[in-house]
Amino acid sequence: MTIYYVVKRLIYLIFTALLVSLIVFSVTQLLPANAATMILGEYATDEALAALNNKLGLNDPAPVQYLRWLSNVVQGDFGVSLRTSQPVGPTIMSALGRSAILAVFSLLLVCIIAIPLGVLAASQRGKLTDLGVSLVSYIGISLPEFVLATLLLVWLASPSIGLFPASGYVPFSEDFWGALHHIALPVLTLTIVLTAHISRMIRSEMVDTLETDFVRAARLRGLPKRRVLFHHALRNSMLPAITVIALDVGYLIGGVIVVEEVFAFPGVGRQLILAIQNRDLPMIQAGALIMACSYAVANLLADLAYGTLDKRIKY
């Protein structure tokens, strides 16, 4: 891995972020009603509209508006929410922090569970264990998060059982156990769905690797099964798996949106849905941009990890 490669990846990241910002901005430009109409409502007078348009700079050409918006965003100013009249930046940042808690807990659990599961299934290929793991993961990838989340809610949070709270959030700083209690169901939902995806991935990578010549060669050198499996096969399967796990972060983000909505968890996803339902333009822009950028960063990290681990790649 060379500086050249890192620089190349960073340039791609910036390019991606710019393109995403362009897409996010154009979406709001394409909307039939602009911000002034939304603020003043349907029955505003033309004079009032014109005045506000002027004040907000909405009469400027689109590229000028884009550049102004972008330069504000770069300085951390996402504008003011049309719905709450609060600055968007601080709102979205604290929401992001809460969503990150969900994401990190889920990803950690997934890695702990999914990798051994995939290895187990691949090493027992065709046997009962494999069949069981495959069957469960088939169901896992075929259950949309909202179905799973709602079902968990019905079974584990109904008033008669009351194992977990049905909704809400408590900060970790206030009540550690309460916080865990509140994030349990959302994290459980995300973990189940992602585990299904990733264990399937690991299994299929492992099955391919187990058929390669070098694994066969390792076996025929008389190495113990465990060593062949973990030292040779898993190491080589992990490389493609890293890329896929990073891609699954995109999945995770989609999942986070849904799960936050179901459990009324005050994260970025819920903010975004609220904003879309209320056509709160600055909030939509900020939410979408932040989510897309976190995804792009996850992919960058995966690529860098790949570059460090894979001895073959010379950039």
Next chain:
Amino acid sequence: MQATLNTLRALMRSPQGAVGTVLVTLLLIISIFGPVIAPQDPEGFNFGARFSEPTSQFLFGTDWFGRDLLSRILVGARSTVLLAILATIIGTAIGAMIGIFSGFVGGWVDELIMRAVDAIMAIPGLLLALMILTVLGSSSLNAVIAIGIAFAPGMSRIARSTTLSVRELDYVSAARARGESSLWIIFAEILPNMVAPVIVEATIRVAFAIMTLATLSFLGLGAQPPSSEWGLMIAEAREHMFRSPWPIVVPGIAIALIAIAFNLLGDGLRDVLNPQAQE
């Protein structure tokens, strides 16, 4: 066609292929003829039988208005399954066109298109669909368009990489050395050899599309009441979820079942159509 028959025969030999094929065929028939075979009026209220558990009269139980869940599922199948297939077709067509073009032309054009595709793919699929729906407004058809557009970048990636690997094969070199036109090379030499991987991917994506469509409806951005789209059914049932689980469980299982069916079929097809697996 002989080739199609052979594929089908090979498909029926693997357990997942067989289960997938049978399930998908069955569910497609149900989706098309759902309204005809529905035993009761899906909108008919039965206030005497609200929150009924499955009985001989209501096989899958009833909801808070006493509407028959089985009938609602059967009627709703169209707006979930068929629309999801439509969304996949849109996404596959757009993606395949972009991917083949980009891969075939190569060079700077290819790099530019693929960087743009990368950037769009950097937006998680559901988020992209949400943004498109923000512009288009909430409706079933708009959700289909949004999913189609959201699928296109991923599909174009696959189409491109297949094009690139086919393009390197000597029969394409032979055609180029022969001086064949680009149209012949794309349509007669490359395209027929790309069908298999694209079909495999599209099949698996139908499962995705079904789940995404239901998710969008669940979030209130897809199908609108009084539609009996499955995701919307669950969204509406949430208000009453602690009274009776059936209005949630039934459409939930329906979504999972059809998604499993398409996933199985896709995996079966992948095994069968993989050239390495033949013989």
Next chain:
Amino acid sequence: MTSTPVLNITDYSLTYSTPAGPIRILENISLEIAKGEVLGLVGESGSAKSSLAFAVMRDLPGRIERESGSIQLQGVDLTTLQENELTRRRGKKIAMVFQNAATALDPTQSLGAHLAETLRTHRLNDSQDIMARVHELFELVGLPDPVLMAQKYPHEVSGGEKQRVVLAMAISCEPDLILFDEPTSALDATTAVGMLDLFAEMQKKFGVAGLFISHDLGVVSEIADRVAVIYGGRIVETAAVDDLFANPKHPYTRSLLASLPRPSDTRTKRGLRIDEGIPPTRRGAVPACNFSHRCPKHDPAICDNSRVSLMPHGSGQLACARPDAVVNEIQASPLETSQATNDTVLEVENLTVRLGRTSLIRQLLRQDPVQVHAVNNVNLTLHRGETLSLVGESGCGKSSLARALVGLGPFEGELRLEGRVIETLNAEYRASVQIIFQNPDSSLNPRHRLATILSRALKLYRPDIKAGQREGEIVKLMEQVRLPAHYKDRYPHQLSGGEKQRVAIARAIAAQPKVIICDEITSGLDAAVQASIVALLRQVQQETGVALLFITHDLAILRHIAHRTAVMYLGEIVETRSVQDLDQRPYHPYTEALLSSSSTPDSNTITRRVRLTGDLPVRTTLLKGCGFESRCPRRIGTICHDKPVPLHQVAQAHTLKCHHDTADLAKIEPVWQYAQPHD
């Protein structure tokens, strides 16, 4: 032979189950390998020779339907051993060297780690420092700088070095038996001979027994003590190596040897036997003899009575019901190349090909473009009715040159077709210069019927033929390449390898070209099929007067088709000469090494050993001096590295590029000498 064989296979049979029913892989195999002995196992592709190796290792990939017989290693039957017992023996008592060292090494592990883990697993050198032993082994297999080598990863070293590491692993635990599965097939000839020497040296040093599997009779003749010939999963003949090549008994062995080209063929005018090589059936009823469908001696009254099994015969063993019958075997036609003319068809002047493109970001960062100099200033002339062969090892740029000539890549330089300078590669030029690719599996579109494949060339190049008449023309073309007319509705996958290559030839001649470029077109084929393709090309050339540019890495076959040969090394043509006097001095030092490395069982030749060491230079910078300098055994000094190489005109059709004076090169001991047959 000693009384206790290291490996003793007795009546071993293996049948796999497939969706289409059971398929016989190995049938009644009986073999013995004595201590210190090397048994060569030869057979064409699909003869199940590798399956036998994996059966011995007890690592069979298929779903086993039936397995019988025993495989004894030092008296212990491996077929009945438990998995943990097997694991203990693998690598320690019995080791394996794979065909492709590049895939047999774990890309994430260093070379030293591979060896260390093998040693550690088998608990050798508990007290001693394992790394010291690793370095010792690396040194033993001739790897330069063992300490540095141990830290490198597989992708950082050359193919030959990887194969040396694999060999080091195989000998590390001093096993009783090493299985070699086509260990030199993936290597270039000049690298392969070095490996063979090393195998022989190691085998002698450790006195280990070997099973050496190869499709290449020449390679086996160099290393084996005894040879077993396998055909369709059955051993048909075993004999001491010299006996087998001097006096083959089984009709299959005879036909195999008869279709193999030898260096002495240009002197003896020996022709090659042609055989389409239809493989035996492996399903359904068990035939008494599975070679009978190809056998000239086949007599249903004698051969089809009972199962023909391997019996002692002379000093070896033979599976033939009529060993002593004398029949008129189809004689190969004597070697005769068609008459070349002096009319120039195609001239290539200063052709240069650079591969690789720079990305936008690399340009922004002002990094130098990474370009490979694939072909440098090549000059070639082709005459009507002539075959010019272009010989070189993989990566020397011969395929890049071929692709450039048919417009598949950009190049610099001048092309002249029949004296006219070609500005653009237009339809007329494309029709005149056709190409046939190495692998018909990838050069024929699997989704097109043969009729479609052939009609496209007619449609593009032969506007005089109306659409309605194309059908008839296609049948004529297929006749010309000796394919039955009803094949026109078939798809390529329904044809055998040789038949597919005939289709590719038919497609090339459909355009009535003046030049056909054949890019390694016989490389993937068995010897008999190769002979038939070469014969077909010669016939086409006689009929049409087409000029052929025959690209190959195989010196032996070019003697049967080419008039002149050009030797290519690192993108440059180092020598051009006529094939008739290929073995006459002077030759370029690289040609010398190539001549020395082509190993063929040929009692009429004496070959001096020339072995190359050293690495290839980096291809991304243009060299000032000679490209071969880094490996050249006749390197003069820094002049070879620093000064441009002069071109010598040795004789009228013989040019040579070397810093040596041609008079000096003419004085060296000949690498190849013709010895009169002594019978």
